[in-house]
Amino acid sequence: MTVVQASFSLQLSAVVQLIDGFTGLPACAPALFTVDGLAAHPLPKSQGFHAFTDLADGPHRIEVVVDGFFPQACTVTVPPPAPLAEAIVVCTLAPDPLYPYPAWIPVILGQVTGPLGTPLGDVAVGAAxxxxxxxxRRLETRTDRVGAxxxxxxxxxxxxxxxxxxxxxxxDKxxxxxxxxxxxxxxxxTHFVDVALAPE
Incomplete structure:
Protein backbone atom coordinates (compact mmCIF):
# COMPACT_ATOMS: atom_id res chain seq x y z
CA MET A 1 0.00 0.00 0.00
CA THR A 2 1.38 3.41 -0.92
CA VAL A 3 0.74 7.03 -0.03
CA VAL A 4 1.18 9.54 -2.86
CA GLN A 5 2.07 13.12 -2.01
CA ALA A 6 3.57 15.82 -4.25
CA SER A 7 4.33 13.23 -6.96
CA PHE A 8 6.43 11.09 -4.58
CA SER A 9 5.45 7.50 -3.81
CA LEU A 10 5.88 6.62 -0.13
CA GLN A 11 5.49 3.20 1.45
CA LEU A 12 2.92 3.25 4.26
CA SER A 13 4.45 1.73 7.39
CA ALA A 14 2.02 2.50 10.22
CA VAL A 15 -1.07 4.51 11.10
CA VAL A 16 -1.54 5.95 14.59
CA GLN A 17 -4.73 7.61 15.81
CA LEU A 18 -4.52 9.99 18.77
CA ILE A 19 -7.49 9.94 21.15
CA ASP A 20 -8.31 12.48 23.86
CA GLY A 21 -8.45 10.40 27.03
CA PHE A 22 -11.02 12.72 28.62
CA THR A 23 -13.55 13.14 25.82
CA GLY A 24 -12.86 9.90 23.97
CA LEU A 25 -12.78 11.89 20.73
CA PRO A 26 -9.93 12.17 18.21
CA ALA A 27 -7.17 14.52 19.37
CA CYS A 28 -6.48 16.82 16.44
CA ALA A 29 -4.07 19.29 18.08
CA PRO A 30 -0.50 19.62 16.73
CA ALA A 31 1.70 16.74 17.85
CA LEU A 32 5.43 16.10 18.05
CA PHE A 33 6.58 12.54 17.30
CA THR A 34 9.72 10.50 17.68
CA VAL A 35 10.35 7.02 16.31
CA ASP A 36 12.94 5.01 18.22
CA GLY A 37 14.19 8.25 19.76
CA LEU A 38 14.56 10.17 16.49
CA ALA A 39 12.32 13.05 15.38
CA ALA A 40 9.64 11.94 12.94
CA HIS A 41 7.19 13.80 10.73
CA PRO A 42 4.22 11.58 9.87
CA LEU A 43 1.56 12.75 7.44
CA PRO A 44 -1.29 14.30 9.48
CA LYS A 45 -4.80 13.28 8.48
CA SER A 46 -8.28 14.13 9.74
CA GLN A 47 -9.75 12.55 12.88
CA GLY A 48 -6.41 12.43 14.68
CA PHE A 49 -4.78 9.98 12.25
CA HIS A 50 -1.05 10.15 11.47
CA ALA A 51 0.53 8.07 8.69
CA PHE A 52 4.15 6.95 9.07
CA THR A 53 6.04 6.02 5.93
CA ASP A 54 9.23 4.25 4.92
CA LEU A 55 10.05 2.69 8.30
CA ALA A 56 12.29 -0.37 8.36
CA ASP A 57 10.62 -3.74 8.94
CA GLY A 58 10.24 -4.73 12.57
CA PRO A 59 8.91 -3.17 15.78
CA HIS A 60 9.23 0.56 16.46
CA ARG A 61 8.53 2.67 19.55
CA ILE A 62 6.61 5.83 18.76
CA GLU A 63 6.45 8.63 21.33
CA VAL A 64 4.14 11.61 21.03
CA VAL A 65 3.88 14.95 22.83
CA VAL A 66 0.71 17.05 22.60
CA ASP A 67 0.04 20.20 24.62
CA GLY A 68 -2.41 19.50 27.45
CA PHE A 69 -1.53 15.80 27.69
CA PHE A 70 1.14 13.69 29.30
CA PRO A 71 3.67 12.25 26.82
CA GLN A 72 2.53 8.89 25.50
CA ALA A 73 4.18 5.98 23.72
CA CYS A 74 2.98 3.09 21.59
CA THR A 75 4.56 0.29 19.57
CA VAL A 76 3.97 -0.43 15.90
CA THR A 77 5.18 -3.31 13.77
CA VAL A 78 6.21 -2.94 10.13
CA PRO A 79 4.91 -4.13 7.74
CA PRO A 80 1.38 -3.50 9.06
CA PRO A 81 -1.19 -6.29 8.91
CA ALA A 82 -3.95 -6.24 6.32
CA PRO A 83 -6.63 -4.99 6.09
CA LEU A 84 -5.56 -1.45 6.96
CA ALA A 85 -8.32 -1.06 9.57
CA GLU A 86 -6.58 -3.71 11.68
CA ALA A 87 -3.24 -1.92 11.34
CA ILE A 88 -4.38 1.30 13.04
CA VAL A 89 -2.74 1.76 16.44
CA VAL A 90 -4.87 3.79 18.84
CA CYS A 91 -2.85 5.98 21.21
CA THR A 92 -4.96 7.36 24.07
CA LEU A 93 -3.59 10.57 25.58
CA ALA A 94 -3.99 11.18 29.31
CA PRO A 95 -4.78 14.81 30.27
CA ASP A 96 -2.06 16.62 32.21
CA PRO A 97 -2.56 19.41 34.80
CA LEU A 98 -2.81 22.01 32.01
CA TYR A 99 -5.61 20.21 30.15
CA PRO A 100 -8.52 22.60 29.40
CA TYR A 101 -11.24 20.78 31.31
CA PRO A 102 -14.74 22.28 30.94
CA ALA A 103 -15.49 24.80 33.67
CA TRP A 104 -18.19 22.63 35.26
CA ILE A 105 -15.95 19.56 35.69
CA PRO A 106 -14.48 18.84 39.16
CA VAL A 107 -10.77 18.13 38.78
CA ILE A 108 -8.34 16.30 41.05
CA LEU A 109 -4.62 16.97 40.60
CA GLY A 110 -1.68 15.63 42.55
CA GLN A 111 1.74 14.04 42.67
CA VAL A 112 2.81 10.63 43.92
CA THR A 113 6.24 10.34 45.51
CA GLY A 114 8.35 7.60 47.05
CA PRO A 115 11.19 7.61 49.57
CA LEU A 116 12.93 10.98 50.01
CA GLY A 117 10.22 12.65 47.95
CA THR A 118 11.29 11.09 44.66
CA PRO A 119 8.48 11.34 42.05
CA LEU A 120 6.99 7.98 41.07
CA GLY A 121 5.86 7.40 37.50
CA ASP A 122 3.51 4.70 36.21
CA VAL A 123 1.46 4.64 39.40
CA ALA A 124 -2.09 3.43 38.72
CA VAL A 125 -4.50 6.04 40.09
CA GLY A 126 -8.20 5.23 40.45
CA ALA A 127 -11.12 7.40 41.53
CA ALA A 128 -14.43 5.93 42.72
CA ARG A 137 -18.47 5.50 38.73
CA ARG A 138 -14.76 4.79 38.48
CA LEU A 139 -12.02 6.53 36.51
CA GLU A 140 -8.42 5.43 36.08
CA THR A 141 -5.21 7.07 34.95
CA ARG A 142 -1.47 6.77 35.61
CA THR A 143 1.15 9.17 36.87
CA ASP A 144 3.57 10.59 34.34
CA ARG A 145 7.08 9.18 34.32
CA VAL A 146 9.20 11.82 32.58
CA GLY A 147 9.87 15.53 32.47
CA ALA A 148 8.30 18.34 34.43
CA ASP A 172 -0.97 1.21 43.19
CA LYS A 173 2.52 0.43 41.91
CA THR A 190 -9.94 21.87 41.53
CA HIS A 191 -8.70 19.68 44.37
CA PHE A 192 -5.10 18.70 45.12
CA VAL A 193 -4.21 15.31 46.59
CA ASP A 194 -0.53 14.39 46.95
CA VAL A 195 0.44 10.94 48.18
CA ALA A 196 3.68 9.29 49.33
CA LEU A 197 4.04 5.53 48.79
CA ALA A 198 6.27 3.36 50.95
CA PRO A 199 8.24 0.40 49.55
CA GLU A 200 6.89 -3.02 50.48
Missing part, protein backbone atom coordinates in the same frame (compact mmCIF):
# COMPACT_ATOMS: atom_id res chain seq x y z
CA UNK A 129 -17.41 8.21 43.35
CA UNK A 130 -21.23 8.41 43.05
CA UNK A 131 -23.01 10.25 40.26
CA UNK A 132 -26.07 12.40 40.87
CA UNK A 133 -28.25 9.45 39.86
CA UNK A 134 -26.63 7.35 42.56
CA UNK A 135 -24.71 5.16 40.12
CA UNK A 136 -21.16 4.22 41.05
CA UNK A 149 5.21 16.29 35.31
CA UNK A 150 7.09 13.28 36.68
CA UNK A 151 4.88 11.56 39.24
CA UNK A 152 1.90 13.83 38.59
CA UNK A 153 -1.64 12.87 37.61
CA UNK A 154 -4.86 14.61 36.58
CA UNK A 155 -8.45 13.36 36.78
CA UNK A 156 -11.52 15.15 35.46
CA UNK A 157 -14.60 13.61 37.08
CA UNK A 158 -17.17 12.86 34.39
CA UNK A 159 -20.76 11.64 34.68
CA UNK A 160 -22.16 14.54 36.71
CA UNK A 161 -20.72 13.69 40.13
CA UNK A 162 -22.99 14.20 43.10
CA UNK A 163 -22.31 17.61 44.72
CA UNK A 164 -20.14 17.21 47.81
CA UNK A 165 -19.51 13.60 46.84
CA UNK A 166 -16.85 11.61 48.65
CA UNK A 167 -14.23 10.44 46.15
CA UNK A 168 -12.03 7.49 47.08
CA UNK A 169 -8.64 7.56 45.40
CA UNK A 170 -6.44 4.47 45.09
CA UNK A 171 -2.73 4.41 44.28
CA UNK A 174 4.41 -2.89 42.01
CA UNK A 175 7.01 -2.87 44.77
CA UNK A 176 5.12 -0.31 46.86
CA UNK A 177 2.36 -0.60 49.44
CA UNK A 178 -1.00 0.38 47.98
CA UNK A 179 -2.65 3.42 49.47
CA UNK A 180 -6.06 5.07 49.45
CA UNK A 181 -7.12 8.63 50.13
CA UNK A 182 -10.46 10.42 50.18
CA UNK A 183 -11.53 13.90 49.20
CA UNK A 184 -14.92 15.64 49.27
CA UNK A 185 -15.42 17.43 45.98
CA UNK A 186 -17.47 20.48 45.13
CA UNK A 187 -18.78 21.36 41.70
CA UNK A 188 -16.39 23.06 39.28
CA UNK A 189 -13.53 23.08 41.78
Missing amino acids: YPSRSGAS YDGRYALGLTGRPDPNALVTLSF PGYASQTSTVVISSAA
Whole structure:
Protein backbone atom coordinates (compact mmCIF):
# COMPACT_ATOMS: atom_id res chain seq x y z
CA MET A 1 0.00 0.00 0.00
CA THR A 2 1.38 3.41 -0.92
CA VAL A 3 0.74 7.03 -0.03
CA VAL A 4 1.18 9.54 -2.86
CA GLN A 5 2.07 13.12 -2.01
CA ALA A 6 3.57 15.82 -4.25
CA SER A 7 4.33 13.23 -6.96
CA PHE A 8 6.43 11.09 -4.58
CA SER A 9 5.45 7.50 -3.81
CA LEU A 10 5.88 6.62 -0.13
CA GLN A 11 5.49 3.20 1.45
CA LEU A 12 2.92 3.25 4.26
CA SER A 13 4.45 1.73 7.39
CA ALA A 14 2.02 2.50 10.22
CA VAL A 15 -1.07 4.51 11.10
CA VAL A 16 -1.54 5.95 14.59
CA GLN A 17 -4.73 7.61 15.81
CA LEU A 18 -4.52 9.99 18.77
CA ILE A 19 -7.49 9.94 21.15
CA ASP A 20 -8.31 12.48 23.86
CA GLY A 21 -8.45 10.40 27.03
CA PHE A 22 -11.02 12.72 28.62
CA THR A 23 -13.55 13.14 25.82
CA GLY A 24 -12.86 9.90 23.97
CA LEU A 25 -12.78 11.89 20.73
CA PRO A 26 -9.93 12.17 18.21
CA ALA A 27 -7.17 14.52 19.37
CA CYS A 28 -6.48 16.82 16.44
CA ALA A 29 -4.07 19.29 18.08
CA PRO A 30 -0.50 19.62 16.73
CA ALA A 31 1.70 16.74 17.85
CA LEU A 32 5.43 16.10 18.05
CA PHE A 33 6.58 12.54 17.30
CA THR A 34 9.72 10.50 17.68
CA VAL A 35 10.35 7.02 16.31
CA ASP A 36 12.94 5.01 18.22
CA GLY A 37 14.19 8.25 19.76
CA LEU A 38 14.56 10.17 16.49
CA ALA A 39 12.32 13.05 15.38
CA ALA A 40 9.64 11.94 12.94
CA HIS A 41 7.19 13.80 10.73
CA PRO A 42 4.22 11.58 9.87
CA LEU A 43 1.56 12.75 7.44
CA PRO A 44 -1.29 14.30 9.48
CA LYS A 45 -4.80 13.28 8.48
CA SER A 46 -8.28 14.13 9.74
CA GLN A 47 -9.75 12.55 12.88
CA GLY A 48 -6.41 12.43 14.68
CA PHE A 49 -4.78 9.98 12.25
CA HIS A 50 -1.05 10.15 11.47
CA ALA A 51 0.53 8.07 8.69
CA PHE A 52 4.15 6.95 9.07
CA THR A 53 6.04 6.02 5.93
CA ASP A 54 9.23 4.25 4.92
CA LEU A 55 10.05 2.69 8.30
CA ALA A 56 12.29 -0.37 8.36
CA ASP A 57 10.62 -3.74 8.94
CA GLY A 58 10.24 -4.73 12.57
CA PRO A 59 8.91 -3.17 15.78
CA HIS A 60 9.23 0.56 16.46
CA ARG A 61 8.53 2.67 19.55
CA ILE A 62 6.61 5.83 18.76
CA GLU A 63 6.45 8.63 21.33
CA VAL A 64 4.14 11.61 21.03
CA VAL A 65 3.88 14.95 22.83
CA VAL A 66 0.71 17.05 22.60
CA ASP A 67 0.04 20.20 24.62
CA GLY A 68 -2.41 19.50 27.45
CA PHE A 69 -1.53 15.80 27.69
CA PHE A 70 1.14 13.69 29.30
CA PRO A 71 3.67 12.25 26.82
CA GLN A 72 2.53 8.89 25.50
CA ALA A 73 4.18 5.98 23.72
CA CYS A 74 2.98 3.09 21.59
CA THR A 75 4.56 0.29 19.57
CA VAL A 76 3.97 -0.43 15.90
CA THR A 77 5.18 -3.31 13.77
CA VAL A 78 6.21 -2.94 10.13
CA PRO A 79 4.91 -4.13 7.74
CA PRO A 80 1.38 -3.50 9.06
CA PRO A 81 -1.19 -6.29 8.91
CA ALA A 82 -3.95 -6.24 6.32
CA PRO A 83 -6.63 -4.99 6.09
CA LEU A 84 -5.56 -1.45 6.96
CA ALA A 85 -8.32 -1.06 9.57
CA GLU A 86 -6.58 -3.71 11.68
CA ALA A 87 -3.24 -1.92 11.34
CA ILE A 88 -4.38 1.30 13.04
CA VAL A 89 -2.74 1.76 16.44
CA VAL A 90 -4.87 3.79 18.84
CA CYS A 91 -2.85 5.98 21.21
CA THR A 92 -4.96 7.36 24.07
CA LEU A 93 -3.59 10.57 25.58
CA ALA A 94 -3.99 11.18 29.31
CA PRO A 95 -4.78 14.81 30.27
CA ASP A 96 -2.06 16.62 32.21
CA PRO A 97 -2.56 19.41 34.80
CA LEU A 98 -2.81 22.01 32.01
CA TYR A 99 -5.61 20.21 30.15
CA PRO A 100 -8.52 22.60 29.40
CA TYR A 101 -11.24 20.78 31.31
CA PRO A 102 -14.74 22.28 30.94
CA ALA A 103 -15.49 24.80 33.67
CA TRP A 104 -18.19 22.63 35.26
CA ILE A 105 -15.95 19.56 35.69
CA PRO A 106 -14.48 18.84 39.16
CA VAL A 107 -10.77 18.13 38.78
CA ILE A 108 -8.34 16.30 41.05
CA LEU A 109 -4.62 16.97 40.60
CA GLY A 110 -1.68 15.63 42.55
CA GLN A 111 1.74 14.04 42.67
CA VAL A 112 2.81 10.63 43.92
CA THR A 113 6.24 10.34 45.51
CA GLY A 114 8.35 7.60 47.05
CA PRO A 115 11.19 7.61 49.57
CA LEU A 116 12.93 10.98 50.01
CA GLY A 117 10.22 12.65 47.95
CA THR A 118 11.29 11.09 44.66
CA PRO A 119 8.48 11.34 42.05
CA LEU A 120 6.99 7.98 41.07
CA GLY A 121 5.86 7.40 37.50
CA ASP A 122 3.51 4.70 36.21
CA VAL A 123 1.46 4.64 39.40
CA ALA A 124 -2.09 3.43 38.72
CA VAL A 125 -4.50 6.04 40.09
CA GLY A 126 -8.20 5.23 40.45
CA ALA A 127 -11.12 7.40 41.53
CA ALA A 128 -14.43 5.93 42.72
CA TYR A 129 -17.41 8.21 43.35
CA PRO A 130 -21.23 8.41 43.05
CA SER A 131 -23.01 10.25 40.26
CA ARG A 132 -26.07 12.40 40.87
CA SER A 133 -28.25 9.45 39.86
CA GLY A 134 -26.63 7.35 42.56
CA ALA A 135 -24.71 5.16 40.12
CA SER A 136 -21.16 4.22 41.05
CA ARG A 137 -18.47 5.50 38.73
CA ARG A 138 -14.76 4.79 38.48
CA LEU A 139 -12.02 6.53 36.51
CA GLU A 140 -8.42 5.43 36.08
CA THR A 141 -5.21 7.07 34.95
CA ARG A 142 -1.47 6.77 35.61
CA THR A 143 1.15 9.17 36.87
CA ASP A 144 3.57 10.59 34.34
CA ARG A 145 7.08 9.18 34.32
CA VAL A 146 9.20 11.82 32.58
CA GLY A 147 9.87 15.53 32.47
CA ALA A 148 8.30 18.34 34.43
CA TYR A 149 5.21 16.29 35.31
CA ASP A 150 7.09 13.28 36.68
CA GLY A 151 4.88 11.56 39.24
CA ARG A 152 1.90 13.83 38.59
CA TYR A 153 -1.64 12.87 37.61
CA ALA A 154 -4.86 14.61 36.58
CA LEU A 155 -8.45 13.36 36.78
CA GLY A 156 -11.52 15.15 35.46
CA LEU A 157 -14.60 13.61 37.08
CA THR A 158 -17.17 12.86 34.39
CA GLY A 159 -20.76 11.64 34.68
CA ARG A 160 -22.16 14.54 36.71
CA PRO A 161 -20.72 13.69 40.13
CA ASP A 162 -22.99 14.20 43.10
CA PRO A 163 -22.31 17.61 44.72
CA ASN A 164 -20.14 17.21 47.81
CA ALA A 165 -19.51 13.60 46.84
CA LEU A 166 -16.85 11.61 48.65
CA VAL A 167 -14.23 10.44 46.15
CA THR A 168 -12.03 7.49 47.08
CA LEU A 169 -8.64 7.56 45.40
CA SER A 170 -6.44 4.47 45.09
CA PHE A 171 -2.73 4.41 44.28
CA ASP A 172 -0.97 1.21 43.19
CA LYS A 173 2.52 0.43 41.91
CA PRO A 174 4.41 -2.89 42.01
CA GLY A 175 7.01 -2.87 44.77
CA TYR A 176 5.12 -0.31 46.86
CA ALA A 177 2.36 -0.60 49.44
CA SER A 178 -1.00 0.38 47.98
CA GLN A 179 -2.65 3.42 49.47
CA THR A 180 -6.06 5.07 49.45
CA SER A 181 -7.12 8.63 50.13
CA THR A 182 -10.46 10.42 50.18
CA VAL A 183 -11.53 13.90 49.20
CA VAL A 184 -14.92 15.64 49.27
CA ILE A 185 -15.42 17.43 45.98
CA SER A 186 -17.47 20.48 45.13
CA SER A 187 -18.78 21.36 41.70
CA ALA A 188 -16.39 23.06 39.28
CA ALA A 189 -13.53 23.08 41.78
CA THR A 190 -9.94 21.87 41.53
CA HIS A 191 -8.70 19.68 44.37
CA PHE A 192 -5.10 18.70 45.12
CA VAL A 193 -4.21 15.31 46.59
CA ASP A 194 -0.53 14.39 46.95
CA VAL A 195 0.44 10.94 48.18
CA ALA A 196 3.68 9.29 49.33
CA LEU A 197 4.04 5.53 48.79
CA ALA A 198 6.27 3.36 50.95
CA PRO A 199 8.24 0.40 49.55
CA GLU A 200 6.89 -3.02 50.48
